[in-house]
Amino acid sequence: MNYSKYERMKQLIADMKLPDYRYEQIIKAIFLQHISTFERMSTLPIKLKETLIDTFGPSVCCTVPAACQTSGQADKILFLLPDGNCVETVNLHYKKGWESFCISSQCGCGFNCQFCATGTLGQKRNMTADEITDQLLYFYLNGHKLNSISFMGMGEPLANPNLFDALNILTDSSLFGLSQRRITISTIGIIPGIRRLTNEFPQINLAFSLHSPFEKQRSELMPVNRSFPLHEVMDALDNHIQHTGRRLFLAYIMLNGVNDSPDHAKALLNLLQNRGPWTHLYHVDLIPYNATDKTSRTFTSSDKGTMKRFRDILHGNGISVATRTQFGSDISAACGQLHGVEKDCIAAVESFHKKNEV
């Protein structure tokens, strides 16, 4: 079992036979005073600071920023993890001061969705709960507001069991203290993970990446459909809605000439109208495709007219639907584009290995 650094800090203080309030002082230093290094925690005795530094390193954060790209309202940060792997995190900031974060849950991804840049990397490993939450801790310690969090970065969150430890840390009132309703999990349809989320975090927003209403085509675009077919995922989503009473988001990437025909819209309509009493709680987001040169098959986005016709078929038949705009596509920070900027990644990994040779 992987213990989080917060649990390990508590244990370390017990092992040193120090009073419990020393742990509270550390947590207060991190989450109230935004202190990012153990050395600067002036309330702690020197011996404890030294032991913390020996155990966790000088910084409270295990994710190290290696590169940053900025475009308008989106910043994309490449984080170096302790073992030399890299992941990307996107910070979106809106005019009224609202900040939202798109975070990663796995290094690479093994699901091989045909349109996705991350999928070309293959699965390297699951991120730990500390690595997942430290993407946010880094921003928090640098004065950012964590208004909303979505697990839409690299990897499939519900395929990583550490996700649930990360959610416990994020929603723990003594740590990040985030409301479940500010968090969104996006999944390609990992049914056991959906069921666990339904039971353990019913107020967290759930978004399902649908992308085709036809089983055969969905299996071609998203091989996961062979293990978790669409009709079984829809049953799990119905159960989620029934249990939580919450709206459920269906993401539909619009691929020119692939999944954007009137027949697709009608099949999607049929799929949702068959949900019975739960239909009104399904909301469809139509998302223009963000081009990437990383995938072996090339896709382009549907044009505005096609998207409008598709939307009208759903909307005209009572389905809640919106067309989404995305920020950050010019720096490959939008949905499905996260890949790790190779040259930055290589430079960061080389410097990591050099440091560790000394």
Ligand code: SF4
């Ligand atoms: S869309 Fe998600 S699950 Fe599919 S390959 Fe990309 S990161 Fe993995």
